[in-house]
Amino acid sequence: xxxxxxxxxxxxxxxxxxxxxxxxxxxxxxxxxxxxxxxxxxxxxxxxxxxxxxxxxxxxxxxxxxxxxxxxxxxxxxxxx
Numbered sequence: 387x388x389x390x391x392x393x394x395x396x397x398x399x400x401x402x403x404x405x406x407x408x409x410x411x412x413x414x415x416x417x418x419x420x421x422x423x424x425x426x427x428x429x430x431x432x433x434x435x436x437x438x439x440x441x442x443x444x445x446x447x448x449x450x451x452x453x454x455x456x457x458x459x460x461x462x463x464x465x466x467x
Contacts, residue, residue: 389456396441397452401463406433412463419458425451427459 389397403409413429413436420426427440440456442449 389460391448392439395447396439397448397456398437398439399456399459401436401438403434403436409434409436412436415462416459419462420455423451423455423458425455427455 387399389399392398401409401412403412409431413431416427416429416436416438425440425442427438430437430439438459440452441447442451
């Protein structure tokens with residue numbers, strides 16, 4: 387599944403995991419990517435799933451930084467975390 391563009395405001399994607407611990411580990415890895423890029427996403431963590439939303443707060447819209455962050459997070463998932 388690719389990232390959805392929501393209301394031309396933010397990118398959003400859900401990730402599914404077998405349990406809470408795996409989902410939490412993913413949030414920590416993705417959070418480190420956010421820190422490295424100095425571009426911080428919104429995470430909603432529940433049992434077995436994580437919803438990520440990203441947009442550039444300074445312009446209240448999607449920018450290239452959001453696409454770069456989404457790509458980096460997808461690479462973690464495709465490499466098996």
